[in-house]
Amino acid sequence: MTQPEPALAPPAPGSLGQAIGVDELRAYLGALGTWRSGRKRELDQIDAAALRSDEPDSYTGDLKLAMTMWQSVSDRWTRLTEIWDSGRVGPQQQEEMSRVIWGTAGGAGSIGVSLVEACRLSDALTATLRARLSFDPTAADLVARIQATRATLERCAEQLAGHSARPATLPDLDALTRQLDELAGRARRGSDVSGPFAAIEVAAARAERDLIVAAAAHRDLGRDYRAALARRRELEAEAGQLEKLVERTRLAVVPAPKLVVPDVSRLGRVPQTRADLDGFRHRLDRVASAMQQVRDTYTSALGEPAELRGLLSASAAKARANGRAEDPLVALVGQQAEAALSAVPCRIHEARNLVDNYRRLIVPVPGGGI
Template identity: 40%
Template sequence: MTTAPTAPGRLGEAIEPALIQRYLAELDSWLRTRKDELDELDRAALAAGRGEELVGDMSLTLALWKAIHDRYQLVFATWDGGRVLQQERERISTLIWGRLDGASGMPGGLAVSLPEACRLNDALTGQLRTKLALAHDATEQVARIRALRAQLERIRDQVGLEPATTRDQAVDRLAGLMARLAQISDRAERGADVGGMLGPLEMDATTYERDLIVGNARRRDARSKVLSARELRTDLEAREQALEKLAATCVTTVDTAPRYAIPDVEALGPVPVTPDEIDGYLHRLDRVSQALELAQHKYADALAEHTELVALLDAYVAKAKALGVAGKPDLVESEKQARAVLARRPAPMTVAHQLVATYQTWLQKETSQS
């Protein structure tokens, strides 16, 4: 099972461009691979007749994946191909290390950062895989033991974040998990079959890692509604700026582009500090977050339509080449017209769809005559 990349920098820090670029590439790869893994697990659950049993876990894991993917889009838009000064790099830091609020589809309004959401998604995916018992052979057992060692190291980091009142208890529980892993490793080295022991340990470790991540996030969120409002406002400001870039890219790329107003976070005024005002302010922040999310999806979908249409034309051309008809004058001219329209800024999408369809029609005609 793939694991999420390590996020660079920290909140408020202007992250180095090279680190941002590498993280974006690794996160994009992780998102794609994780979606494939979740699709595989979903198919396995249905094939085993356990779809209803695991629907809650699967829905939660997919909701986390969607929240992570949405935040990746905003970071990528702010990155803007590397055209970032210090202000943009600080904004990217906020997008990475700020909170993914409840409007992003997170369960129960849980407030976690992007790296925490990724680690939580890793944990939940591992839990699903363990429940479905998709690994059995000796080679896989070695890989599972190695993955458990890495997971316990992550748990060790999370234990260090526990408050003093509960840290001793957390350390004892971690020690128990490590002792069980040491026993399993010793048995495996002696050639014993440890498959039956690995599953329960993987389940316990995953549950504990999830509880630690969630507990840490909840403690942060409960410290103060005022602090929570400030974190959310900072995150919304970063999202607003990222969405403005995404919208600008969309408007210059496609015609007709969506026209959604981007809320002005500054218009909300400063964060109040009185109990009578903070709840209303948090409610307004949440509504702004929902509006930003809606606009983001519309602009991203419009850009995706353009990308998919280019890919469709490429597929038709590849098919024509494979059939030996790509050089036919009508096909050459049709492809030229379609690509010219798709390359316009903005590209008239209605005409582009018609021209790609025209190329498909010519391709069908030429292949029917061959």
């Protein structure tokens, strides 16, 4: 079977936040659609070849990620096509398309990558799989493959120079470049370098894949760190508000609840590693939940005297309507309830019992007695 020529993602126009020109968008959409179709055919044939190989399970991880990247690109290509609306776009739509192209999204599983990064990662993964499965290793133009591999290594070096996260498995890029230059010289002299070159080609593609994944994970870590830091500050401010609420309640109601406002400082500093940060965010959620319980409990206790006054007032109106207001016992209990509710602090159990007793006493009694 003739194997597919490798599809390479088209360069993306513009940059994040920039309204891309209509002509550039039209050309990019067409080229991306062609890449999308070609890459799907290529992945399907690679998948079939992997299943026929001696160790199909060894390809599962890269294939799954490659398919996920393709789906991420395909979903956003569909979204771009919807916004494009056959060319009926204005500045707002152009900016939105720029965000879809250059902005990160969670469509690629748990990895937040931009459309551009998803395309590059798909190219890198597919190149790795093609080389491992020996798809026509000598039939393709060796010079072009060497140039493409050199470009891959240069992109990897640029990512590292830009302070990208460095994966632990990343090979020595300088050593790979020197080896590639040596093989290129030997190839120009007529030597067969297909075997050693295939190993460098795989290593370069894998390095780019790992760098893109690591950069996305690092970006997600930074975003989650900033979110945790902001959440911690919010909880610290909320703790101060709750302390004031607790103090007001203790001055207004006896007995007051006995819940304790969580001490946010006991959480320590926001960690900067993924595992520790995930644990810290879980503890933040628990503190937030405990604070909500404190807020609900003390707000309810602080508001109960007013709630009881409302019940007493409504009951008094009912007593006047049914002729029970002038009864000496009803009047006495009503006065006692008013006094209990007006006291500071309010003895809430006593006030609650008096209001309950008053509400029972105003019920008309057959025969006019009490």
